[in-house]
Amino acid sequence: MIPLFVDCSGRRIVIFGGGEVAARKAACFSGKADVLVVSRSFVPAFDGMGVKRQELELGTVTGRQLAPLLSGAFLVIAALSDPAINNRIGKACKAIGILFNNADGKPGDVILPAVTGGENYTIAISTRGASPAISRFIREHIEEDFPALDEMIGLQARLREALKEREPDQARRTAILWDVLEDHAVWEALLDDPGRAWDEVRGRYLHA
Structure with missing residues (x-):
C-alpha cells in the first residue's frame, strides 16, 4: 500500500454501521466530505455531526438496495459488528471499482490510519491493521512529547x-x-x- 493524503472535498463517502466505530470514522470525514451513514440505528455520538443518515436494516439488505447507496461513492466504509455483512459490502464495492475500508472482516484496499495534527501539519500512523493499539500509542506519544x-x-x-x-x-x-x-x-x-x-x-x- 502507498500512503497518500487525499482532498475529499465534495466526494461521497458512505459508511455502513451506526455504532461507536462507525461514529469515529464518520467524525474523521465530517465537514471534509459528503458523508452518508447507513444503519438501522445510530449511537448518540452521531447527534449534531454534520453527516447524512439513512435508516436501513443491513442484515437483510439486498443487492438492489445496495446499488443506489454505492452509486457515485468515492470511498465506502463497512463498520458493522458482523464481518460477513462487511465482507459482502466489500465484494460489491470491488465489483464496481469503489475504494473500500473494512473495520472488521476481509481487508479492503484502504486503511484509515491514526491521525494527529494541527494547523501546520498532519501525521498519519498505520500498522496495516496489525495493531491499532500501536498506532494509537504512537499518536498519543507524539501529542504528549511535542505539545508545541x-x-x-x-x-x-x-x-x-x-x-x-x-x-x-x-x-x-x-x-x-x-x-x-x-x-x-x-x-x-x-x-x-x-x-x-x-x-x-x-x-x-x-x-x-
Missing part, C-alpha cells in the same frame, strides 16, 4: 523566510534551522508565548 509542534513548524517557516533574506549560505541556513529545533528553551517558550519565542530566536539566531 504546531507552533514550532510555524516558527520554522517564518525563520526560513528570514534566513533567505539574511543568510546567502544554504548550509549555514540549514544549520541554524536545526539549532533552533534542538533548542529546548525555544520549545518551552513556544508553549507559553509563540510571539516571545520568535523574538528570542530573532535575537539569538538572526542577530536582530
Whole structure:
C-alpha cells in the first residue's frame, strides 16, 4: 500500500454501521466530505455531526438496495459488528471499482490510519491493521512529547523566510534551522508565548 493524503472535498463517502466505530470514522470525514451513514440505528455520538443518515436494516439488505447507496461513492466504509455483512459490502464495492475500508472482516484496499495534527501539519500512523493499539500509542506519544509542534513548524517557516533574506549560505541556513529545533528553551517558550519565542530566536539566531 502507498500512503497518500487525499482532498475529499465534495466526494461521497458512505459508511455502513451506526455504532461507536462507525461514529469515529464518520467524525474523521465530517465537514471534509459528503458523508452518508447507513444503519438501522445510530449511537448518540452521531447527534449534531454534520453527516447524512439513512435508516436501513443491513442484515437483510439486498443487492438492489445496495446499488443506489454505492452509486457515485468515492470511498465506502463497512463498520458493522458482523464481518460477513462487511465482507459482502466489500465484494460489491470491488465489483464496481469503489475504494473500500473494512473495520472488521476481509481487508479492503484502504486503511484509515491514526491521525494527529494541527494547523501546520498532519501525521498519519498505520500498522496495516496489525495493531491499532500501536498506532494509537504512537499518536498519543507524539501529542504528549511535542505539545508545541504546531507552533514550532510555524516558527520554522517564518525563520526560513528570514534566513533567505539574511543568510546567502544554504548550509549555514540549514544549520541554524536545526539549532533552533534542538533548542529546548525555544520549545518551552513556544508553549507559553509563540510571539516571545520568535523574538528570542530573532535575537539569538538572526542577530536582530
